[in-house]
Amino acid sequence: MKRTNLRVFQAILLTITFTFLFSACGDSASIKKEDITTYKIRIPGTEESYEFLYLTDTHMIVPGDKENQEISDYEKQRLPVFTMEDVPSPFLQFPQWIQYANEQDFDGLLLGGDIIDYPSASNLEYLKTCLDDLKIPYIYNIGNHDWTYPWEYMTEKGKSEYLPLFNSYMENNTSIHTKEYEDFTIVAVNNSSNQITPDALTRYKEILAEKKPVILMLHVPLYTEAVLHKAAAVWKGGVVLGGGIHGGIYPDTVSTEFITLTTAKDSPVELVLAGHVHFALKSDIQGEKNIPQIIGDAGYKGKATIIQISG
Template structure:
């Protein structure tokens, strides 16, 4: 019996020891975030879909690599908002996840990390990066962009500065557009990034028309005698983008497709297209988003200009663009 009692005590001791070690291990895991269910490593693995584009520019000195990301539609939930905003967040948050179920807010930091590790020359953000101009979204955006090791260019989409209940209203424009200015060089209509012998221009067409305030500066920039890449949110008319938009959205939501039931360009948009496709235009590439599918075609004119439309970032998509000079 004594022997049995000793064994029982020993068993109890081992049980207590194992329990103690388990508690310590769990506490260590919680502290370091290194186990499934805790910390950043609990996030699901997901696959980046990176389209590769190469553009050769005659006479360009040097090479440039650009990461183009559009339509991530990040929604940061915030409990300290109105009931209307909270309802909007709850309804839209689950819309913007990738095939692996990872929400946009968790994907985006990995794109920042990718850009830094890849040492790209610039990050181009093609609009609808955030799904509304909420305080939580803007604070999150600030923190993310501050983590970049290289310059970025950010243009408006139709969601970055709007709410569903104030969509494209004058009040919304006065109240919310200025909130994006710190991320857009103080000007939401037009932005410029110089990369050595290459110029990248951002144009606001988030209202389905080119912002009139951008046109004069755009015209001036094209006279700079350097090759230009243009970034807009809403695509311009190409045969491929038109047909895909009709299939995806049952509407030709591209600027210049008025004859097909889509968007008739106003005077400013017509001038923009004319300048972009003029015979002596320095524009080598137009980047766009908005329609959530990938496309590559040319905007027809005196000069046919390639247009690359990026697929939705919230679905894990981005475009890596290589700009090189032509070989002699």
């Protein structure tokens, strides 16, 4: 078979497979209410009530990837990491959450990063198939695994070839993008490299200057004593941005300014959502203004978070 025809055949087979899998597993009846944590957040001046479904760190991997041997070998290595007893595999869970989000008619689906485990063609195609079935708005923030492989981790090649694959999910701006609501703005900022980019900081300043309440989405949490203490126990190292003197990641000049602006006395930021550390926690980021930070538990465990916003 000619190479072109083979690729066409593989694409058709992949589409049929995804369609079958999606229809077979997109049943929200298997979602356990006890696996959903609900937080109620008050934002002064909010006139309406809002409810969002927050998913992070699902680490979806489509099994049987034949893109190349290196990716196939990596798949075999990574699949057991996210396989848990009595919990469906992440790529089977995700359509269930999509169906659940549609049924509950949330005001939006918030995706906190590491939704796929690496940017293979199969994983990306499956992600698109799932999100195409979503009937509510969503905002996608990127994690360190979404766009990297270990052999191209945060490299220039990764930034030029893999990061742009997420443009269509992030309003063609993988550094920072927004979702507007009547009473607030959700701002997704890419800190998957453990720092904030200068471009993101520039746009962030413009958004904050509007003085409209902000819900800030990050992948890597900002430092609080509680999250660093727990993360250090789980990960044996600092995996939060800030608090370098305490064992966290030292922020560079740009990230330091970003954190200072976020917690300034006149900051419109009312809530920070994060993931990355694979456990659930709510604690305050300390500054001139204390900001509640909610960390969502890992989706591959079957966990999700509901955020309820009111005035």
